[in-house]
Amino acid sequence: ALQPASRSPPEGSRYPPGPEAGREHYVVSTEKVANDLLRERGSIYSSRAQAPASAQLLSDNLRPVLLPYNGVWRNGRKFMHQVANASVAPQYHSTQELEATRMLADLIRDPARYEHWFQRYSAAVVFRLAFGKRIDTGDEEIVQQIVAVNHNLERIASPGAYLVDTFPILMKLPRFLAPFKREIEELHRREHSLFRGLLEDVRERMKDGTAPKCWERDFLENQSEFNLTDDEGAYVVGTMFEAGSGTTSAAMMSFVLAMVLHPLWFRKVQEETDSVCGAKRMPYLDDVRQLPIVRAAIKETLRWRPVTAGGLPHMSTKDDVYEGLFIPANTVIHPNQWAIHREPELYPQPESYLPERWLDSSYRTTFKSPLSVYPNLHNYSNFGFGRRVCPGQNIAERNLYLLAARIAWAANISKAKDEEGNEIDPPLYDYTAGFNAQPKWFPFELQVRSQERWAVIEEELKRGAESDPLK
Numbered sequence: 001a002l003q004p005a006s007r008s009p010p011e012g013s014r015y016p017p018g019p020e021a022g023r024e025h026y027v028v029s030t031e032k033v034a035n036d037l038l039r040e041r042g043s044i045y046s047s048r049a050q051a052p053a054s055a056q057l058l059s060d061n062l063r064p065v066l067l068p069y070n071g072v073w074r075n076g077r078k079f080m081h082q083v084a085n086a087s088v089a090p091q092y093h094s095t096q097e098l099e100a101t102r103m104l105a106d107l108i109r110d111p112a113r114y115e116h117w118f119q120r121y122s123a124a125v126v127f128r129l130a131f132g133k134r135i136d137t138g139d140e141e142i143v144q145q146i147v148a149v150n151h152n153l154e155r156i157a158s159p160g161a162y163l164v165d166t167f168p169i170l171m172k173l174p175r176f177l178a179p180f181k182r183e184i185e186e187l188h189r190r191e192h193s194l195f196r197g198l199l200e201d202v203r204e205r206m207k208d209g210t211a212p213k214c215w216e217r218d219f220l221e222n223q224s225e226f227n228l229t230d231d232e233g234a235y236v237v238g239t240m241f242e243a244g245s246g247t248t249s250a251a252m253m254s255f256v257l258a259m260v261l262h263p264l265w266f267r268k269v270q271e272e273t274d275s276v277c278g279a280k281r282m283p284y285l286d287d288v289r290q291l292p293i294v295r296a297a298i299k300e301t302l303r304w305r306p307v308t309a310g311g312l313p314h315m316s317t318k319d320d321v322y323e324g325l326f327i328p329a330n331t332v333i334h335p336n337q338w339a340i341h342r343e344p345e346l347y348p349q350p351e352s353y354l355p356e357r358w359l360d361s362s363y364r365t366t367f368k369s370p371l372s373v374y375p376n377l378h379n380y381s382n383f384g385f386g387r388r389v390c391p392g393q394n395i396a397e398r399n400l401y402l403l404a405a406r407i408a409w410a411a412n413i414s415k416a417k418d419e420e421g422n423e424i425d426p427p428l429y430d431y432t433a434g435f436n437a438q439p440k441w442f443p444f445e446l447q448v449r450s451q452e453r454w455a456v457i458e459e460e461l462k463r464g465a466e467s468d469p470l471k
């Protein structure tokens with residue numbers, strides 16, 4: 001369950017282990033050990049290794065996801081919790097529902113671009129919450145810039161991308177001898193001015209009373225309480241947006257893959273949404289309580305194809321002993337989610353997509369009642385561990401249920417057919433290697449279930465546009 005990693009991070013992990021010299025790495029492959037160390041001993045195992053290229057040069061020690069266990073991280077974390085949890089209150093339901101309707105309409109009109117729609121609308125939800133702006137009427141250029149920031153982070157944080165992560169002594173080179181410094185610092189300037197620009201934009205709109213309630217405004221109104229500088233606050237909000245959009249869309253792509261490969265489960269999800277909502281209205285967030293099959297299908301998707309497959313590594317800050325094993329300070333612990341979610345004692349037939357393991361009481365290690373509450377994603381290892389656990393998990397959870405329920409309610413999904421009418425099986429595992437593991441584009445068919453349902457979507461689009469506070 002706890003294996004030395006001989007300095008190589010697990011497959012799928014895209015965050016670098018940091019300066020290598022003499023550093024120990026352990027890969028954790030059971031939930032118990034991950035919880036024992038990262039959660040129960042959270043005061044020791046909640047830091048991150050500081051890779052010079054991504055944490056220092058690109059982020060200037062401002063990006064919360066990469067920060068060590070220090071005061072800036074703690075202050076940022078408090079803010080993130082507060083705003084993310086406030087954002088799932090009932091008055092924000094319509095925000096997620098409106099964007100979900102838009103996504104559904106675009107997906108039905110042009111299913112082949114499903115990757116684009118998932119990305120765009122996962123981003124749209126967080127964009128609204130973070131900056132009080134609609135992504136479709138907002139500045140398209142800003143959206144593109146944020147996508148570029150994400151790409152840069154992924155590239156620069158990839159293990160082996162920059163020699164300076166292996167030999168931190170290279171940081172001592174003067175700028176004129178270190179092209180990598182000039183290159184990455186330029187990228188930092190760009191992302192810094194983008195994040196600050198978004199903050200200043202809300203500050204300006206607050207002056208004339210046109211800034212809607214959003215995370216940036218919450219920050220500016222309570223800045224002294226959160227004890228964060230303008231730069232720190234801008235990075236907290238900016239990187240919540242960054243961490244929140246790609247992850248949710250990656251999970252949705254795996255959900256569609258699961259449904260194409262398991263048509264019986266897709267049928268069950270459809271039957272459930274039909275029995276709760278009928279044909280005359282689509283599912284809403286308030287219906288989620290009554291949709292255990294939808295929740296199970298999502299939970300099983302995340303188990304079967306965890307988004308952060310290699311897990312985000314934590315680093316210890318003190319010497320420790322675990323079951324007789326000495327773990328020195330500054331050890332990097334990789335919670336390998338791929339393995340954690342395939343522990344056969346907890347998940348029999350781990351390679352199979354079996355939503356029933358969350359719904360049927362004969363699955364003793366996973367089933368929990370009542371089904372109006374379980375399954376859910378609370379404390380689910382997919383979102384990490386302990387003090388570093390994903391602060392956006394509640395937002396992600398609602399988005400995933402809502403999108404899954406609505407796709408099933410609105411459309412039929414099936415395998416694509418070749419010219420001779422034979423079904424095309426999408427590959428079981430052909431995933432991107434990035435930080436967010438997602439299936440590469442695959443063909444499938446998606447059609448609206450009836451004109452009646454399409455009319456409901458169009459009506460809802462109209463109604464949503466009229467009542468949208470950001471219109």
Ligand code: HEM
Binds near residue numbers: 066080240311386
């Ligand atoms: C399916 C969707 C998502 C998945 C699977 C996911 C997963 C994760 C994981 C595994 C971590 C690392 C936790 C650890 O170190 O133990 C993390 C951290 C983080 N996530 Fe998420 N996440 C998702 C959605 C979101 C959303 C919607 C937001 C924001 C609105 C968000 C914001 C963050 C931030 C800011 C961190 C860094 C926390 C820190 O280092 O203290 N995530 N997420």
